[in-house]
Amino acid sequence: MGDLQDQQFLHSKLGTPWSDGTEGVTQCPILPGETFIYKFVVDRAGTYLYHGHYGMQRAAGLYGSIIVSLPEGVSEPFSYDYDHNIILSDWYHASTNEQAAGLSAIPFVFVGEPQSLLIYGRGKYNCSLSTASGIAAGVCNTTNPECSPYSLTVVPGKTYRLRIGSLTSLSALSFEIEGHDMTVVEADGNYVEPFAIRNLYIYSGETYSVLVKADQDSSRNYWATINVVARKPATPTGLAIFNYYPNHPQKQPPTVPTTGPLWNDTTSRLAQSLAFKARQGFINTPPVTSDRVIVLLNTQNKIDGHFKWSLNNLSLILPQTPYLIALRENLTDAFVQDPPPDGYDFANYDIHSVAKNVNATSSNRIYRLRFNSTVDVILQNANSMTVNNSETHPWHLHGHDFWVLGYGTGKYNLSRDWRKYNVVNPIMKNTAPLHPYGWTALRFRADNPGVWAFHCHVESHFYMGMGVVFEEGIEKGGELPSSIRGCGESEGHHRP
Ligand SMILES: O=C1O[C@H]([C@@H](O)CO)C(O)=C1O
Secondary structure (H helix, E strand, O other): OOOOOOOEEOOOOOOOHHHOOOEOOOEOOOOOOOOOOOOOOOOOOEEEEEEOOOOOHHHHOOEEEEEEOOOOOOOOOOOOOEEEEEEEEEEOOOOHHHHHHHHHOOOOOOOOOOOEEEEOOEOOOOHHHOOHHHHHOOOOOOOOHHHOOEEEEEOOOOEEEEEEEEOOOOOEEEEEEOOOOEEEEEEOOEEEEEEEEOOEEEOOOOEEEEEEEOOOOOOOOEEEEEEEEOOOOOOOOEEEEEEEOOOOOOOOOOOOOOOOOOOOOHHHHHHHHHHOOEOOOOOOOOOOOOOEEEEEEEEEEEEOOEEEEEEOOEEEOOOOOOHHHHHHOOOOOOOOOOOOOOOOOOOOOOOOOOOOOOEOEEEOOOEEEOOOOEEEEEEEOOOOOOOOOOOOEEEEEOOOOEEEEEEEEOOOOOOOHHHHOOOOOOOEEOEEEEOOOEEEEEEEEOOOOEEEEEEEOOHHHHHOOOEEEEEEOOOOOOOOOHHHOOOOOOOOOOOO
């Protein structure tokens, strides 16, 4: 890969903020031909993801998963016979540079719906849409064995732990295995109280472990499918084969693959979000109150004619000098020092209509949090610039897990809606969806010295400014490694 690349680890924990991999936040970009070594302590077993965090490189496939195993002698609180790891993604024919150029252009060209959905890197393209040049380039070579679906072979009677992670650029997905219930046991590296589902809604940046028992008719194979939800789908169902041994792994199931739940059934997606609870015996209860509440109004906007996304009317642009270096070295001209606002015009903003004035401002301001304080973030969704449209945004926090206190519909009411919070057994996660016209309430301890991005995990939306940055305890911790330096005002980088 002769391109700029960063790697981001979704669970880089205490004490090594420079190993988070966020270009502009914790380090300079890694230049072509350079090597960068990330070093951090893995402090909890579970299923995690890593990916490029520069521009839109993730969409080009710069990602993978990390499985952290339990220490010797410790076992999981559930049992299974075999463990499989599956990454779900979406795929575009246009290059990420082309996509980024369209997003920055006037007129705006959105990336649009992906051409394919991939399970384990394999997918199908709707060949009837193919152009002559596409056919010549081999996009529709269905006889190529590389085009055959991923096949997961199971032995009748055995139980499988499937670790499922989504690294889609855009799509929210519904995953299901025909004829089989799944029991969710893990989310983002945290145990959840087991519950059975027919389909798993999974948003970009999330991971889940589900247990599946191969207890159906073993004379045939079954479809495992992913379908787009939360946006009107224009991409064929992503297919894999749930193969009962000893049938041939590519033997076609006799059935028509499901097209999944209704894409706009927000109620069922909200219900599944609300169904997650921390597992008994592994509950980490949140502080009952918080020290600070930050409400972030999510809006689509224009800045100088360009399409953007904003939080409280500020659209994030990262500074030339990474915040981590600027803050440690007191380079006060590296970014605007005034804090961004903790709320929006609650009384007058109508979240159900296109904003009267959609214009926003570009900003590189950051939220500075008191070290070890408890912070609530309430994500407030709103109508986009399209009439009767509010999108789903998976919000991902770097460097921490947060408690998911609640989800609701409509405008969050500051004096009332905190009563709906689950402070008894909320799950902890690092990514949580914000549903259309709804709100999501999160709580975290600002206990990880450093600078941390919090952003929509839709690649194009983050590129269009949909994120904020938190700082806490910047003065604590060891010396910054020189390998993160070399851009903006940070000189003197020495890389091997
Ligand atoms: O950011 C986005 O832009 C388009 C649309 O809102 C404007 O073309 C879309 O669907 C997004 O998610």
